[in-house]
Amino acid sequence: MSENYEEWLEFAKTLAVKAGEMIVEARESSNFVRDYKMHHELVTSTDIAVDQYICSCILESYPSHRILSEESSPSMDLGNIGEDIPVWVIDPIDGTVNFAHGHHHVAVSIGLYIGEQRILGVVNAPFLKECFWALKGSGAFCNDKPLAVSGAKELRNALVATGFPYQKTALTPIIERVSRILHHCQDVRRNGSAALDLCWVAAGRLDAYFESVKPWDMAAGTLIAEEAGAKVGYYLSHTATWPDVVNGEGLLVSSPELYNDLLVLVDLGL
Ligand code: IPD
Ligand code: CA
Ligand code: CA
Numbered sequence: 001m002s003e004n005y006e007e008w009l010e011f012a013k014t015l016a017v018k019a020g021e022m023i024v025e026a027r028e029s030s031n032f033v034r035d036y037k038m039h040h041e042l043v044t045s046t047d048i049a050v051d052q053y054i055c056s057c058i059l060e061s062y063p064s065h066r067i068l069s070e071e072s073s074p075s076m077d078l079g080n081i082g083e084d085i086p087v088w089v090i091d092p093i094d095g096t097v098n099f100a101h102g103h104h105h106v107a108v109s110i111g112l113y114i115g116e117q118r119i120l121g122v123v124n125a126p127f128l129k130e131c132f133w134a135l136k137g138s139g140a141f142c143n144d145k146p147l148a149v150s151g152a153k154e155l156r157n158a159l160v161a162t163g164f165p166y167q168k169t170a171l172t173p174i175i176e177r178v179s180r181i182l183h184h185c186q187d188v189r190r191n192g193s194a195a196l197d198l199c200w201v202a203a204g205r206l207d208a209y210f211e212s213v214k215p216w217d218m219a220a221g222t223l224i225a226e227e228a229g230a231k232v233g234y235y236l237s238h239t240a241t242w243p244d245v246v247n248g249e250g251l252l253v254s255s256p257e258l259y260n261d262l263l264v265l266v267d268l269g270l
Contacts, residue, residue, distance in 0.1 A: 005119060008086070009135050012110045012122040015057055019050045019108040020126030023093060027102070027127075034100060041166040042096050047071050050092035050108065058088050068246075070216040087113045089219035089246060094123075095193035104128055109195040111219030116245045121220030123195045132199040132224050140202050140227035147228040150204035153257040158207040160262070161189040161197040165212070173268055177210070180265045194248075195221040201253050202228035208254030210235065210266050215246035222253065231259040235266045 026032045026046040033045045051071035058067055067073050069090035088110065093099050095106040104127035112119045123132040132147070134140040140147040152158050160181050164174060181188055189206065191197055197209040198221025209225075226232055236250025254262055 005135055008112055009120045009122070009133065011061060012112065012120060013124075013131065013133060015054050016108045016110050016122045016124035016131065017126075019054055019092065020124045020131075022046065022050050022053065023099065023106060023108070024126045027099065032100075038166075040168075042100060043071065044093070044096060044100055046099065047093045047096055051090065054090050054092060054108075054110065062086070068215060068219075070214070074214075074216075084115060086119070089113060089215050091195060091216035091219075094195040094217060098192040103192065105191050105193050105196060107193050107195045107199075109216065109220045111216075111223065111246075113219070113245060116243065118219075118223040118226070118245060121223040123199050123220050123224060125193075125196055125199075130199075132202065132221075134202075134224040134227035136223065136227070138227070140224045142199070142203060147199075147202045147224070148204060149201060149225075149229045149255045150207050151257070152207040152255045155184045155258065155261050155265075156186065158185045158255075158258055158262075159187055159189060159205075160185050161191060161200065161206045161209045163190060163192070163194055163197070163211040163213070170212075173270060176268060177266045181262075184265055194218060198222055198225045198253055201225045201230050201255070204228075204255075208252070208258055208262055210250075210252045210262070211248075212236065212250055213248035215242050215248060218248040218251055219246055222251070225253045229256065230254060231256040233259065233263070235263055236270065 065086045091109040099106045107125045111121045194213045194217035200206040202225045234250045
């Protein structure tokens with residue numbers, strides 16, 4: 001393991017904690033305004049401020065690194081992610097709708113990639129006072145407690161999380177998948193933060209999670225889930241231009257023994 005990894009992990013944790021403080025302060029003082037991307041996707045001034053804060057700290061400390069962040073650099077060409085350059089993948093607020101509605105299920109997500117490898121992930125949930133993190137090959141943790149997936153084996157006892165896109169035209173197949181899950185599993189959760197859904201699979205609070213998401217939604221949480229023993233795979237073939245390692249299209253993450261049965265349920269053959 002590169003000696004830089006530990007340093008980068010501490011750096012990411014410090015950023016995520018500071019960003020979390022900004023989020024809590026903005027909400028407690030109601031000091032934010034709402035806007036809409038593409039007319040339907042909520043974004044607040046706090047999403048932008050936190051994004052700018054994280055990106056400026058990265059640029060200052062590691063000017064040679066690259067950044068893919070939801071609000072300030074969402075379309076970076078990651079075609080050369082295969083090169084040896086560290087790439088930070090940032091979601092400043094995952095759970096913006098929750099943030100704006102006064103809910104607590106909100107997180108800052110910071111992932112780091114080199115080439116086709118997930119190096120580290122930090123997901124800090126400031127209202128819940130839980131910081132999840134993982135370093136490749138070193139396990140996954142929540143506030144320094146080791147995490148492990150639930151080990152659930154049977155669909156009928158499985159609690160499965162998912163999410164819905166802002167784009168309403170994409171809902172029909174998702175509702176069919178949710179219907180199949182509801183018919184075969186214990187229940188469904190829609191908690192409103194993909195990054196935390198992945199961490200909750202890692203913590204054994206959920207048995208599985210599936211959704212089509214963007215790289216910044218899954219960059220950190222996927223490594224945390226993997227390091228806690230989850231199986232990570234896909235129920236859709238990859239059509240987006242993102243490199244495979246940050247592809248969130250048709251993401252299925254679960255306790256390993258459940259994976260194949262869940263894949264049969266959510267794969268509509270599309
Ligand atoms: C959203 C959340 C949500 C998921 C959506 C994401 P945002 O991210 O992760 O749980 O269902 O697909 O877009 O917009 O709050 O950063
Ligand atoms: Ca997100
Ligand atoms: Ca976001």
